[in-house]
Amino acid sequence: MLGDARLPAKRLYEMGWVARVVEDGTARATALDLAHRIGQMAPRAVRHFKELVLASNFTEPQESLARGMEQAVDLMSMSDTAEGVRASLEGRLPQFRDE
DSSP: OOSSOOOOHHHHHHHTSOSOOOOTTOHHHHHHHHHHHHHTSOHHHHHHHHHHHHHHTTSOHHHHHHHHHHHHHHHHTOHHHHHHHHHHHHTSOOOOOOO
């Protein structure tokens, strides 16, 4: 990846560098759909997940697990977590307030 060689998407997928390969011409629509779905999630939960993913590149697995557990405890105390559960049970979209 640090060299100048170009690799096909299928090979990058096999190596674990990409999560999904889509049909030609659908990358933008797929990315926008994913962005829309992420935008509907609780903001703090998204931030925590992003932090964990980025930090996992530079930490040992045990440290990543401990950090994830700390963040899970934080997320469980959020009113947005309760709102997500309520909304799911009521069959509606949640109204997150980043709390």
